[in-house]
Amino acid sequence: xATIGRTPLAAAVRALRAELAGGxxxxxxxxxxxxxxxxxxxxxxxxxTVRDPAEQELLSSLPDAAAIVGTDGRVRVxxxxxxxxxxxxxxxxxxxxxxTRSGELAEAVKRAxxxxxxxxxxxxxxxxxxxxxxxxxxxxxxxxxxxxxxxxRAAGTRRDFVANASHELRTPVAAIRGAAETLLAGALDxxxxxxxxxxxxxxxxxRLGRLTQDLLxxxxxxxxxxxxxxxxxxxxxxxxxxxxxxxPAAEKKGLALRVEVPPGFQVRGDGRALEQVLVNLVDxxxxxxxxxxxxxxxxxxxxxxxxxxxxxxxxxxxxxxARLFERFYRVDPGRAREAGGxxxxxxxxxxxxxxxxxxxxxxSGEAGTRFWIRLAAA
Ligand code: ADP
Numbered sequence: 001x002a003t004i005g006r007t008p009l010a011a012a013v014r015a016l017r018a019e020l021a022g023g024x025x026x027x028x029x030x031x032x033x034x035x036x037x038x039x040x041x042x043x044x045x046x047x048x049t050v051r052d053p054a055e056q057e058l059l060s061s062l063p064d065a066a067a068i069v070g071t072d073g074r075v076r077v078x079x080x081x082x083x084x085x086x087x088x089x090x091x092x093x094x095x096x097x098x099x100t101r102s103g104e105l106a107e108a109v110k111r112a113x114x115x116x117x118x119x120x121x122x123x124x125x126x127x128x129x130x131x132x133x134x135x136x137x138x139x140x141x142x143x144x145x146x147x148x149x150x151x152x153r154a155a156g157t158r159r160d161f162v163a164n165a166s167h168e169l170r171t172p173v174a175a176i177r178g179a180a181e182t183l184l185a186g187a188l189d190x191x192x193x194x195x196x197x198x199x200x201x202x203x204x205x206x207r208l209g210r211l212t213q214d215l216l217x218x219x220x221x222x223x224x225x226x227x228x229x230x231x232x233x234x235x236x237x238x239x240x241x242x243x244x245x246x247x248p249a250a251e252k253k254g255l256a257l258r259v260e261v262p263p264g265f266q267v268r269g270d271g272r273a274l275e276q277v278l279v280n281l282v283d284x285x286x287x288x289x290x291x292x293x294x295x296x297x298x299x300x301x302x303x304x305x306x307x308x309x310x311x312x313x314x315x316x317x318x319x320x321x322a323r324l325f326e327r328f329y330r331v332d333p334g335r336a337r338e339a340g341g342x343x344x345x346x347x348x349x350x351x352x353x354x355x356x357x358x359x360x361x362x363x364s365g366e367a368g369t370r371f372w373i374r375l376a377a378a
Pocket of ligand 1: 280284285286288289311313315316324329330331332336337340341342343344345346347369
């Protein structure tokens, strides 16, 4: 260890004491001033590598990813959520650029280290972070990052939904307006033509009614205002009722409608919800099957009941299957609308089945499509 000559140092200490006691300004001399700077430097460097337990505890208590970035631009201390942002799971010692690979954040950190607080939304490849950079004393900065990926995604979904719903509603409204204007412009006085336009009005009004009802159901389901009364339901009886409802449509297309549910077969569910699910599935099967038939079957598998609606239709290509239960998702939009669909039937069915604590799925191939639901057997 280097030793320092006593005389100038002792004199400087005396002069400083005198200044602090109210005496004249102490001139410490070049060497002593340099020593003071070096001591401060060493202290700062020690501070930069030390993990202060109180600081660590404070960061760990924060709900967001949090880090203190040192004057050298490297993370000095951070909490576990911030560590998780780094590819290797450890952020200490890394720069903001190394942690997030975001040039935008690196630039903002540089500015913040110069003293400017910043708030920015970072779109990273797999997530969206809301970042707050606050300059601290000693030239460091506090970096808080909140993961808002889910919030931004939900907001996007809501925006898409409103846009899709408006688009769906606009079509029948435009058709009704067009037919009414044509009637008023003179077609009303031509009985032959008038009937056709009134039929358009009636058909489109019915479509509007279906759409608004489905939208209302979906909104009640998504806001959890739909009450499920779970009790044993006689599926054999329910299945027959549902199939009878679709018998006229099936007959018109020459489709065979079969029920293969053992007598007395019971599931645990909400009778009304289950009826609506089966109506939606059988309605689709009849709608999208040109020849052959539709079968509603049920079987027991352990503690579960599997209820399935299978058709002999053209099948659905595999890449559509994962998205089929999304709102307004259609394999062939033109044909589905033509067939009178709202694009909401399967989304509603999925909510209803999940509300009953069950699961819904689909498999499809050249022989046709099979939608299944799993519920607890009663
Ligand atoms: P839609 O009112 O258009 O029928 P759904 O949500 O009930 O809306 O169904 C979504 C899409 O899934 C339909 O537009 C159709 O393309 C496809 N689909 C549903 N059921 C069947 C089926 N049984 N066979 C073939 N395609 C089907």
